Amino acid sequence: MSTTMSEAVIAGAGGDALEKLPLPERFAxxxxxxxxIKMFQDVDDKDVQKSLIVDEVPMPELAPDEALVAVMASSINYNTVWTAMFEPLPTFQFLKQMAKAGGWERRHDLPYHVVGSDAAGVIVRTGSSVRKWKAGDHVVVATAYVDDQDHDTHRDGMLGEGQKAWGFETNFGGLAHYAIVRASQLMPKPGLLTWEEAAVNPLCAGTAYRMLVSDRGAHMKQGDVVLIWGATGGLGSYAVQLVRNGGGIPVGVVNSRRKADLLRSLGCEIVINRSEIDGGDATLLQRPEGWRKIGAAVRDAVGEDPHIVFEHVGEKTFGASVFLARRGGTVVTCGSSTGYQHTYDNRYLWMRLKRIIGSHGANLHEQWEANRLLSMGRLLPALSTTYPLDEVATAARSVQTNQHIGKVGVLCLAPRPGLGVTDPQARARVGEDRLRTFQGWTSESDASSGRDHDEGRRLARV
Known part of the structure; x- marks a missing residue:
């Protein structure tokens, strides 16, 4: 019986062997x-478990500047939740607009959208113009899908008009057995990480790096006090580490005692549990009395107001963020998971000389810098829980309802967690316990019921 491409990839076949094998005609x-797209009209709970479906799709044709990656693992980002909610608009509009460019871009306009903006895997094919990568290479995928013929792309990859978020504004994303990526998205997989540990990093780690460390972000310096909303989430967990690495003082905001404990284990000494401040009143942070309570908690802990506020929550926190930044301080924002319509008191912005910086994703250089830190063990993967691909809708629901901690991984072709490490010596130097800092931490509801999603799914996959 002949070996299939997927079997060969799982078995660790080399590039020469992979190139000789036929590609599957369809894949999960x-x-x-x-x-x-209209299924959630007039529905309050837009449960993504109803719209996110694992299906068999045809293998797309490969463009000259692209690579076909056999995806070993991927992860859930909030843009997948948006896609599955068809909000703020159906992503099929992005795919139709993309197709108008003609040429290879027409492939993306399909009656289905393969989602997912993170991936780690093995290259099995390269287009005719790809030079620096070959079949058999272990890679992770940077999220920015850019147009190298746009002059602004050469100033900053995120400024080009054709820049898109891969797997959100493009088709053929990472939550699949195979994914199509441009060569300009490829980075070497850190050898000390497993497939699932490597897969969860690129989008969130790169985004946090640009927001805080890159010269296009908040210009964080040693001693800066940085207030981080959602500090145990995907973005926040990398922000905490980057602030500590850079000599800053992270002030992590979480909503439960369990998440506060995780933050402290990560080395974040100053933690604000907002549930102890708002008493369960989620609207308090949208009113001045709530802002003042958070501000007092920060000053009690640090003795001063934040230089930088790391903002990605949006509508429910943005007014507080503008208030909380010190005179001359900075709010850097990359998203709005609770809503896009922000209300804030502009007097605190203009009269106190503050700045708001919009930040989106990361260019390839910034992604490489973040990937280098991961390869050195100076940035730890935020993976807490791993699901198999056939439970991807459940995984996305946990993110939609904020029941997750850190990053939620998804096994695609990898048959079980723990595979993919090619540099065990580096892993030993960093330490298994450190690399698994987030693993084993469950959501508050799982902890109270005695469930451990991660362990249950590991056993199910072995």
Missing amino acids: AATVRLAD
């Missing part, structure tokens, strides 16, 4: 469907 992928 997490999709949303054009026919379903």
Whole structure:
């Protein structure tokens, strides 16, 4: 019986062997469907478990500047939740707009959207113009899908008009057995990490790096006090580490005692549990009395106001963020998971000489810098829980309802967690316990019921 491509990849076949094997005609992928875009009209709970479907899709044709990656693992980002909710607009509009460019871009306009903006895997094919990568290479995928013929791209990859978020504004994303990526998205997989540990980093770690460390972000310096909302989430957990690495003082905001404990284990000494401040009133942070309570808690802990506020929550926290930044301070924002319509008191911005910086994703250089820190063990993967691909909708729901901690991984072709380490010596130097800092931490609800999603799924996959 002949070996399939997927079997060969799992077995660790080399590039020469992979190039000789035929590609599968169809493969498993997490999709949303054009026919379903109205399913949540007049529905309060837009449960993504109803719209995110694992299906068999045809293998797309490869463009000259692209690589086909056999995806060993991927992860859930909030943009997948948005896609599956069809909010703020159905992503099929992005795919139709993309197709108008003609050429290879027309492939993306399909009645289904293969989602996912993170991936770690093995290259199995390269297009004719790809020079620096070959079949058999172990890679992770940077999220920014850029147009190298746009002059602004050469100033900053994120400024080009054709820049897109891969797997959100493009088709053929990472929550699948195979994914198509441009060569300009490829980075070497850190050898000390497993497939699932490597897969969860690129989007969130790169985004946090640009927001804080890059010269296009908040210009964080030693001693800066940085207030980090959602500090145990995907973005926040990398922000805490980058602030500590850079000599700053992270002030992590979380909503439970369990998350506060995780933050302290990560080395974040100053933790604000907002549930102890708002008493369960989620609207308090949207009013001046709530802002003042958070500000007092920061000053009690640090003795001064934040130089930088790391903002990605949006509508429910943005007014507080503008208030809390010190005179001359900076709010750096990359998203709005609770809503895009922000209300804040502009007097605190203009009269106190503050700045708001918009930040989106990361260019390839910034992604490489963050990936280098991961390869050195100076940035730890935020993976807490791993699901198999056939439970991707459950994984996305946990992120949608904020029941997750850190990053939620998804095994695609990898048959079980723990595979993919090619540099065990580096892993030993960093330490297994450190690399697994987030693993084993469950959500508050799982902890109270005695469930451990991660262990249950590991056993199910072995």
